[in-house]
Amino acid sequence: MSGTATILYFAALRERIGRGSETVPLTADVSTVGDLLAERRRQDETLEDVFAQPGRVRVAVNRVLGDLSTPVHAGDEVAFFPPMTGG
Structure with a gap:
């Protein structure tokens, strides 16, 4: 795969990472959110710590809730945010 994806970080994740967004190249190894996250964790030590428990x-992807198996394509917007509580 080639092209780029935009990654957005919200709330406490943004605070811990120190940025709200980034545009990253998509390599041939990236086909899902899990692949993208694994690659970014290898490239950025801060992300390794923040996403130590990615299931949490x-x-x-493109403003539709997904999970680590959701496909990622060039031009996609991938947003990460902490678990929400309701009330």
């Missing part, structure tokens, strides 16, 4: 983080 929510994800949306």
